[in-house]
Amino acid sequence: xxxxxxxxFTYLFIxxxxxxxxxxxxxxxxYDTKNLINQKINDFKLPALNQDSVITDFNLxxxxxxxxxxxxxxxxxxxxxxxxxxxLKKEYDLKILGINFKDEKKNAVKFLKKLGNPYYLTLVDxxxxxxxxFGIYGIPESILIDKELKIIKKFIGPINxxxxxxxxxxxx
Amino acid sequence: xxxxxxxxLVVFTLFISFFIINASFVDLKNTNKLVSKKLYKFSxxxxxxxxxxxxxxxxxxxxxxxSVINVFQNSHSTKPLxxxxxxxxxxxxxxxxxxxxxxxxxxxxxxxxxxxxKKNYRLYTLVIQNLLIIVFLVFLLINSNPFSPIYPVPVEGxxxxxxxxxxxxxxxxxxxxxxxxxxxxYFSAATASLLTSYKGKFFAASIKSWVLISxxxxxxxxxxxxxxxxxxxxxxxxxxxxxxxxxxxxPWFVITALMHSIILLEKRDTAYHWxxxxxxxxxxxxxxxxxxVRSGILNSVHTFANDPSRGLYMLFFLSVMILSSVSIFFKxxxxxxxxxxxxxxxxxxxxxxxxxxxxxxxxLIGTIYPIFSEVLTETKVSVGPPYYxxxxxxxxxxxxxxxxxxxxxxxxxxxxINYKKNILIFILAVFINVAIxxxxxxxxxxxxxxxxxxxxxxxxxxxxxxxxxxxxxxVNFSRIxxxxxxxxxxxxxxxNHNFSIEKDFNLKVGEERNFKDFKINFSSxxxxxxxxxxAIVGKFLIxxxxxxxxxxxxxxxxxxxxxETLTYEASIRTKFSSDTYLTMSNIxxxxxxxxxxxxxxxxxxxxxxxxxxxxxxxxxxxxxKKINEI
Numbered sequence: 001x002x003x004x005x006x007x008x009f010t011y012l013f014i015x016x017x018x019x020x021x022x023x024x025x026x027x028x029x030x031y032d033t034k035n036l037i038n039q040k041i042n043d044f045k046l047p048a049l050n051q052d053s054v055i056t057d058f059n060l061x062x063x064x065x066x067x068x069x070x071x072x073x074x075x076x077x078x079x080x081x082x083x084x085x086x087x088l089k090k091e092y093d094l095k096i097l098g099i100n101f102k103d104e105k106k107n108a109v110k111f112l113k114k115l116g117n118p119y120y121l122t123l124v125d126x127x128x129x130x131x132x133x134f135g136i137y138g139i140p141e142s143i144l145i146d147k148e149l150k151i152i153k154k155f156i157g158p159i160n161x162x163x164x165x166x167x168x169x170x171x172x
Numbered sequence: 173x174x175x176x177x178x179x180x181l182v183v184f185t186l187f188i189s190f191f192i193i194n195a196s197f198v199d200l201k202n203t204n205k206l207v208s209k210k211l212y213k214f215s216x217x218x219x220x221x222x223x224x225x226x227x228x229x230x231x232x233x234x235x236x237x238x239s240v241i242n243v244f245q246n247s248h249s250t251k252p253l254x255x256x257x258x259x260x261x262x263x264x265x266x267x268x269x270x271x272x273x274x275x276x277x278x279x280x281x282x283x284x285x286x287x288x289x290k291k292n293y294r295l296y297t298l299v300i301q302n303l304l305i306i307v308f309l310v311f312l313l314i315n316s317n318p319f320s321p322i323y324p325v326p327v328e329g330x331x332x333x334x335x336x337x338x339x340x341x342x343x344x345x346x347x348x349x350x351x352x353x354x355x356x357x358y359f360s361a362a363t364a365s366l367l368t369s370y371k372g373k374f375f376a377a378s379i380k381s382w383v384l385i386s387x388x389x390x391x392x393x394x395x396x397x398x399x400x401x402x403x404x405x406x407x408x409x410x411x412x413x414x415x416x417x418x419x420x421x422x423p424w425f426v427i428t429a430l431m432h433s434i435i436l437l438e439k440r441d442t443a444y445h446w447x448x449x450x451x452x453x454x455x456x457x458x459x460x461x462x463x464x465v466r467s468g469i470l471n472s473v474h475t476f477a478n479d480p481s482r483g484l485y486m487l488f489f490l491s492v493m494i495l496s497s498v499s500i501f502f503k504x505x506x507x508x509x510x511x512x513x514x515x516x517x518x519x520x521x522x523x524x525x526x527x528x529x530x531x532x533x534x535x536l537i538g539t540i541y542p543i544f545s546e547v548l549t550e551t552k553v554s555v556g557p558p559y560y561x562x563x564x565x566x567x568x569x570x571x572x573x574x575x576x577x578x579x580x581x582x583x584x585x586x587x588x589i590n591y592k593k594n595i596l597i598f599i600l601a602v603f604i605n606v607a608i609x610x611x612x613x614x615x616x617x618x619x620x621x622x623x624x625x626x627x628x629x630x631x632x633x634x635x636x637x638x639x640x641x642x643x644x645x646x647v648n649f650s651r652i653x654x655x656x657x658x659x660x661x662x663x664x665x666x667x668n669h670n671f672s673i674e675k676d677f678n679l680k681v682g683e684e685r686n687f688k689d690f691k692i693n694f695s696s697x698x699x700x701x702x703x704x705x706x707a708i709v710g711k712f713l714i715x716x717x718x719x720x721x722x723x724x725x726x727x728x729x730x731x732x733x734x735x736e737t738l739t740y741e742a743s744i745r746t747k748f749s750s751d752t753y754l755t756m757s758n759i760x761x762x763x764x765x766x767x768x769x770x771x772x773x774x775x776x777x778x779x780x781x782x783x784x785x786x787x788x789x790x791x792x793x794x795x796x797k798k799i800n801e802i
Contacts (some may be wrong), residue, residue: 007502014498018491024469024543025483074678076759 036135040149041068044130049100049108049122057149059121063095065152065171069119069142069159070131072103073111078140081158085118088159092168098122101131101139144170174232175240178319181225182269185276186309188218189302196295196302207283207291211298215280218305222276226269229318230260239325242266242318248331250704250733258342259332264466264482265318267345272308274353279305282357282382289370289378296364297357304356307489315482334705334732334739340400344393348420351390352462355423355454357382358430362451363497366504376438379451381793383434386454387427388789394420395782402775403742410778413560415470418539419461422532426454429528432521440518445501445508446525452497459490469543520578527571534563565622572625572662575655576632579648597635601627608667615670623666629659646795654788660781664774673771678764685767691715692769705732707741710756710765725754751775 045056060066069085071078088094098119100108103126112122125131134143135154142155144167152170155163192214199208232240233256236249246263247256261267279301286294312318358379365375397420402410411417430450436443464470467483512518538555545553577594601624608623609615633656640648677685679694686692693713700707707728714723727743745752753770 010498010502011495014491014494018487018494020544020547021463021469021487023547025467025487027546076762 037151037154039151041143041145041151042133044133046099046123046125046130049098049105049124055121055123060097060145060149061147064147065094065144067094067096067142067144067167068099068134069096070099070101070134070136070139072101072139073107074103075101075139077158079115081140081160082115082118084159084161084164086116088164088167089118092164092171094167094171095120099131099134100124101136102126102128173239174228174235174237175319175321178225178228178232178240179313179317181221181228182309182313182317182319185218185221185225185272186306186313188214188221189305189309192218192302193299193306196299200292200295205291207294211295212283215283215298219276219280222269222273226260226273229266229269230257232319233257233260236329238327238329239321239323240318241320241322244322244326244329246330246332248329248704251332251337252703254339254342255332255337258336261345262332262336262341263318265312265316265320267349268308268312268316269318270346270349271353272305272312274349275301275305275308275356278354278357278382279360282361285381286378289374290368293361293364293368293370293375293378296367297361300360300363301357304360304493311485311489315485331704331732334730334737337704337732338400338404340396340404344396344400346393347389347396348393351386351388351393351427352420352423352458354382354386354389355427355451355458358386358451359455359497362448363500366448366500369504371444372441373438375444376434376447380434380438383427383430384789384792387424387431388786388793390420390424390427391786391789392783394424395779395786398782399779403744404739410775413538413555413557415539416465418535419465421535422457422461422539423454425528425532425535426450426457429525429532430454432524432528436518436521442508442510442518443522445505448501450525452501456490456494456497459486459493463487463490464539470539515581517578517581520574520581523574524578527567527574530567531564534560565618568662569621569625572622572629572659575658576625576629579636579651579655580632593635594632597628597631598624600631601625612671619666619670623663626659626663626666630656630663633659646791650788650792650795652788653791654785657781657784657786657788661778661785664777664781668772668774668778671773673769675769677767677769678759679767680763680765689717690769690771691717692767694765694767700728705730707731708758712743712754712767714752714754714769723752725752727754727756729756729758746776748776749773 041057043057045054047054067088085096089096096119098121100122103124105124108122108124112119131139140158142159143151144153144155145151153166192211195208195211195214199211202208229240229242231237232243233247234253236243236247236256238244242263242265246266247259251259259266261270279298282301283294283298361375361379361382365371370378394417397417398410401412401417427450430447433443433447433450437447463483463486467486469483512522538559541555542553545551576597580590604627605620605624609620633652636648637652637656640652673688673690675687675690679685679692681694681697684691684693691714693715694710695713696711698709698711700709707730709726709728712725712727714725715721723745725743725745728741730739730741731737732739740755740757742753742755744754750771750773753768753772755768756765757768759766
């Protein structure tokens with residue numbers, strides 16, 4: 001029985017791997033961010049677009065609700081939703097935080113100048129890494145959070161009229 | 173009709189496998205020293221049936237017999253003949269039939285070409301190989317039958333995924349499978365060796381050529397896959413550390429280690445158990461890789477239709493295979509003593525094996541980590557290139573240096589290392605590196621070290637090649653070719669990595685863009701009709717300002733009709749010194765196109781040196797063939 005320890009260890013190891021594979025088989029592996037709802041957003045720290053300051057998640061605790069919108073000047077659907085974001089700002093007094101995703105500063109500024117600025121703050125995520133931490137697949141995408149920084153709703157794709165009514169219902 | 177013929181042939185093959193197992197056990201009791209003639213006949217019959225079954229499937233693709241689900245799902249009557257044939261193994265069911273073909277053919281060939289080995293060893297190998305064949309045949313029949321009929325018969329098929337309609341992809345799976353599945357024969361042989369105590373150099377000699385064959389084909393298969401990814405996926409890279417690529421790399425590390433350790437067993441009658449472990453591991457990892465890819469447990473660019481029951485069956489089979497081989501191994505494990513002196517070939521071959529084991533675990537952990545993290549901690553992670561680069565690249569430096577020294581060590585003991593020669597090579601390598609650094613531009617210290625160590629391997633291989641010129645020896649020549657290929661490959665990858673130019677921008681027809689030494693003019697846009705697709709072809713004039721060299725590149729956006737898919741075809745101008753690479757993609761509701769331009773030095777040389785690695789193996793096969801003739 002000289003090798004008994006290594007034998008037991010080997011068998012246990014094999015058993016462990018196979019069980020993990022077995023459980024893994026039953027799990028869906030499709031990337032899905034729906035489960036993020038009701039969870040707190042991750043800490044973040046990003047530079048602002050037009051001023052020399054760094055904004056963190058703490059700044060958002062001052063608002064009752066914040067809509068975090070991920071956008072870029074090169075993104076065409078972002079243009080489509082822009083008008084709805086402007087409506088949200090004007091008619092519902094909602095604080096919208098823009099996160100400029102993998103963009104060039106010059107183009108981003110031009111975009112806001114031309115189409116109007118719906119954001120009370122615009123932050124810059126030039127590598128796109130922070131956006132991934134928010135659980136973003138691509139842009140445009142928006143997340144509605146409350147005072148405790150908990151995610152209430154996620155909007156994948158451009159915001160539309162129906163979404164505005166949904167948001168209005170939540171924040172009223 | 174074809175569907176019935178195919179299924180019947182597969183069922184016949186299954187029956188013959190049972191006959192072979194039975195006849196083998198009967199023959200084991202027979203005192204005659206020769207394997208019964210009946211077994212040869214059965215094995216030949218088995219191979220014939222399964223090959224005919226495979227051709228039946230090819231025929232149903234060629235004549236577009238849509239009464240077979242598999243043909244309906246993966247083919248279309250307007251597809252060019254070549255891609256109809258290729259479509260046979262471009263899907264899970266068809267490729268499984270190809271897999272079984274290789275299992276069966278290797279089983280027969282092993283029986284045929286190992287007449288000098290002991291009878292009971294050959295018979296046990298045959299029995300185990302046939303058990304494997306049975307398992308896969310049952311899997312095919314109950315879960316993944318390529319001959320399943322469909323009723324009512326559809327008028328037209330759904331078509332083959334356009335990115336698979338490519339010549340490189342036609343040969344990639346068969347090549348890779350000969351490697352993957354070929355390893356089954358030494359899995360069986362290793363188990364048989366344990367059961368019959370057929371050890372030492374006889375065992376080594378009996379499996380050596382099979383290890384070599386599977387290694388050659390697998391190496392070539394991986395290269396072809398990589399070439400395909402380079403020009404088809406349109407990203408300009410050639411290795412993405414995608415789970416499927418990793419799955420093909422895992423057994424490759426093991427087989428490469430095995431190729432070296434088998435020399436130890438053959439020449440010095442040592443490291444028997446280690447060799448056995450590698451034999452068992454090679455096929456186990458091949459099946460594990462297939463499980464990871466086909467069960468849908470991991471996401472990757474190779475999307476086979478996923479089906480949980482398929483995964484369950486494979487996992488069950490995998491567990492049985494691992495547990496039974498491990499328990500046989502433990503039962504037969506005896507103490508083996510290793511005493512090598514530090515400066516000997518033996519030690520360096522073992523060091524090669526440690527490195528291979530290290531690379532293997534690095535890639536294995538990276539590949540399955542996401543599954544473990546999800547199951548154990550409920551977090552989704554993905555492991556990307558940075559992990560592999562950080563862990564593997566630094567280790568390549570000592571690996572390359574040892575590869576340069578190793579082959580010139582002598583067996584048993586060596587007090588004399590050729591210091592003078594090695595130091596000279598090293599100085600020369602440093603000198604060349606400095607020259608490249610000054611002449612072409614700067615790069616990091618790590619890159620320098622990689623380039624220096626790869627140059628050491630290249631130089632010492634070249635010196636060896638010159639030395640063996642007078643006393644030509646095919647074994648040395650094949651080793652030198654592979655080692656030289658590896659050195660060159662790392663060298664060119666290093667250069668390519670450091671001097672590639674990449675630029676991303678938007679252009680519309682008639683516009684021009686200037687940057688660095690290049691001027692790119694988007695001259696025109698045409699529409700081209702083809703049999704199975706429509707293409708938007710852009711015409712770009714690229715001028716190199718320094719040399720005033722002009723190139724016209726024509727990237728395409730293809731719209732395939734069956735199934736309706738968009739693909740982006742890169743336009744690549746390959747020259748000896750560099751590749752010019754251009755892709756374009758449309759931006760919706762705009763006249764602008766997104767252009768990705770890349771200038772990649774020495775791409776052609778990366779392929780040539782990679783092919784050189786596998787050529788070394790093929791050269792070695794000539795010698796083995798000669799032995800059999802004698």
